[in-house]
Amino acid sequence: MERTVVRCAEGHVFSTASFPMQHLGPGRLGPGRLLRCPRCARLRHSVPVPAAGQKR
Numbered sequence: 001m002e003r004t005v006v007r008c009a010e011g012h013v014f015s016t017a018s019f020p021m022q023h024l025g026p027g028r029l030g031p032g033r034l035l036r037c038p039r040c041a042r043l044r045h046s047v048p049v050p051a052a053g054q055k056r
Helices: none
Strands: 002-008 013-016 034-036 045-047
Touching: none
Parallel strands: none
Antiparallel strands: 002 013, 002 045, 034 045
């Protein structure tokens, strides 16, 4: 299973096995999703972190 590295609204970076509705793409619902951050233990708006060397 592929893991996605994300950043929550508080700036915490973590990886998740599931990034809900990722297949819909950023054009349809935007890049962010609500995920539970393991650092602050709250549902936070999270966005994927671009891999090193990728353009935004």
